[in-house]
Amino acid sequence: MLEEKVRAFLRRKGIELNNKKLLIGVSGGPDSIALLHYLWSFKHLFNIEIVAAHVDHMFRGDESFQDAMFVRDYCIEREIPFEMEQIDVPEFIEKTGKSSQAAARDCRYSFFGKIAKKHNVDYIALGHHGDDQVETILMRLTRGSTGKARAGMPFIRPFADCFIIRPFLCMSRNEIEQYCLKEGITPRRDPSNEKSIYSRNRFRKEVLPFLREENPHVHEHFQRFSEDLQSDEAYLQELTVHKMNTVMEKKTDEEISLDIDAFEAMPMPLQRRGIQLILNYLYKERPASLSASHIESIFSLMKSPHPSGKLIFPNDLHIVRSYRKCHFQFPKEPVQSYRFQVSEPAIIKLPNGGSIIFEYTDCPDGNLNNDTLLLDREDVSLPLIIRTRGAGDRMTLKGMQGTKKIKDIFIDCKIPLQERETWPIVTDAHGRILWVPGLKKSHYSMQHTSGASYIILKYIKQ
Numbered sequence: 180m181l182e183e184k185v186r187a188f189l190r191r192k193g194i195e196l197n198n199k200k201l202l203i204g205v206s207g208g209p210d211s212i213a214l215l216h217y218l219w220s221f222k223h224l225f226n227i228e229i230v231a232a233h234v235d236h237m238f239r240g241d242e243s244f245q246d247a248m249f250v251r252d253y254c255i256e257r258e259i260p261f262e263m264e265q266i267d268v269p270e271f272i273e274k275t276g277k278s279s280q281a282a283a284r285d286c287r288y289s290f291f292g293k294i295a296k297k298h299n300v301d302y303i304a305l306g307h308h309g310d311d312q313v314e315t316i317l318m319r320l321t322r323g324s325t326g327k328a329r330a331g332m333p334f335i336r337p338f339a340d341c342f343i344i345r346p347f348l349c350m351s352r353n354e355i356e357q358y359c360l361k362e363g364i365t366p367r368r369d370p371s372n373e374k375s376i377y378s379r380n381r382f383r384k385e386v387l388p389f390l391r392e393e394n395p396h397v398h399e400h401f402q403r404f405s406e407d408l409q410s411d412e413a414y415l416q417e418l419t420v421h422k423m424n425t426v427m428e429k430k431t432d433e434e435i436s437l438d439i440d441a442f443e444a445m446p447m448p449l450q451r452r453g454i455q456l457i458l459n460y461l462y463k464e465r466p467a468s469l470s471a472s473h474i475e476s477i478f479s480l481m482k483s484p485h486p487s488g489k490l491i492f493p494n495d496l497h498i499v500r501s502y503r504k505c506h507f508q509f510p511k512e513p514v515q516s517y518r519f520q521v522s523e524p525a526i527i528k529l530p531n532g533g534s535i536i537f538e539y540t541d542c543p544d545g546n547l548n549n550d551t552l553l554l555d556r557e558d559v560s561l562p563l564i565i566r567t568r569g570a571g572d573r574m575t576l577k578g579m580q581g582t583k584k585i586k587d588i589f590i591d592c593k594i595p596l597q598e599r600e601t602w603p604i605v606t607d608a609h610g611r612i613l614w615v616p617g618l619k620k621s622h623y624s625m626q627h628t629s630g631a632s633y634i635i636l637k638y639i640k641q
């Protein structure tokens with residue numbers, strides 16, 4: 180019996196309808212009219228308040244208006260408050276370019292949200308049933324969905340300050356039809372439910388009969404599968420968030436950097452979810468063209484024997500591997516190359532976020548590491564030039580014979596590709612490279628010898 184099964188299902192899901200207010204989305208088809216009837220007939224027993232809501236999508240002219248009238252009349256006869264709206268979905272499709280199903284859904288849900296607020300309801304109940312669930316799961320698996328999308332429709336989810344629930348997920352289409360017959364309800368039939376142009380209808384007609392033949396209770400097993408997968412998924416998701424916070428750095432809303440070694444030490448199921456997490460964070464709206472093969476290509480990039488490489492994803496998301504780091508970012512405005520001249524004490528702010536401090540000193544203190552350069556005031560030709568790298572730049576390193584390419588210094592010091600473009604280089608007035616701040620000094624750099632007068636340059640990285 181439908182009544183007992185639904186009550187047991189709601190009990191198992193921990194939903195207490197007593198003293199609650201519900202909005203029911205009623206299309207006039209068998210499932211939602213049966214749901215309305217079911218909740219209405221238990222109104223006093225449950226002590227619930229119900230409101231019915233119908234949207235005329237204006238797809239089928241007078242026929243769809245008659246659906247609305249059917250639901251309205253049903254409600255008037257039973258003194259059920261009724262809300263309806265005619266929404267010009269064909270016009271909405273024209274404006275947005277959405278598919279007819281997606282457009283109708285968007286319009287419907289925004290109406291539900293509005294009416295749910297108006298009546299201050301606890302739940303919005305929809306008529307999706309177990310066969311819808313089987314179709315949804317199979318369609319999503321066939322299309323290649325990931326994560327919790329594979330689990331189909333949730334029984335409950337938050338929506339517009341209340342919750343959407345689907346009390347009929349435990350029932351088959353056939354059981355609902357039987358209930359309608361028993362209760363003397365003659366639902367409206369939407370002819371588009373028969374059209375094979377819709378993928379759902381093909382699953383309904385071709386796949387469902389086979390499964391039902393194999394096992395008449397197939398929808399119950401799919402529903403269990405859906406619930407188990409959703410709870411496993413929620414748990415793994417929580418673990419993933421926790422772990423990912425230790426291996427990635429959110430630099431901005433549009434940039435995340437990942438430590439590859441720490442990431443690869445995570446268990447594989449968390450790695451896959453971790454990548455999804457990054458993509459969901461960066462893509463505010465996930466592009467439809469993003470597929471499982473994109474995720475695979477990120478793993479290949481990180482595992483590649485080459486220390487650097489780049490992928491370009493939909494909407495121009497760049498994924499750049501540089502040594503043991505992987506950067507996910509939407510490219511910023513390209514940073515222009517720069518060139519500053521300095522011949523007296525000053526602080527030069529660099530476009531890469533760092534700065535260089537120019538000072539005079541007779542008595543430098545502190546340790547003279549690669550972030551500090553000491554020059555003899557008598558020897559150096561001013562102005563000093565602070566600029567980005569140029570093709571063929573070379574310098575003579577302190578304590579070494581011959582010259583070395585600046586490019587090789589960046590490679591030896593494992594400076595990520597994108598940082599090299601904006602890294603400062605300091606030369607004297609003749610263009611001789613004196614210093615690659617933070618990395619290497621040339622043989623022009625001095626050790627402190629008392630008595631002389633110096634220029635001291637300090638590099639403060641971002």
Ligand SMILES: Nc1ncnc2c1ncn2[C@@H]1O[C@H](COP(=O)(O)OP(=O)(O)OP(=O)(O)O)[C@@H](O)[C@H]1O
Nearest residue numbers: 204205206207208209210211232233234305306307
């Ligand atoms: N035009 C509508 N107005 C109000 N609610 C709707 C409308 N269309 C769908 N719904 C709600 O969304 C649920 C799922 O819709 P879907 O389009 O998948 O099914 P349906 O074939 O319309 O189902 P039904 O047999 O209830 O007509 C319906 O059961 C109903 O609760």
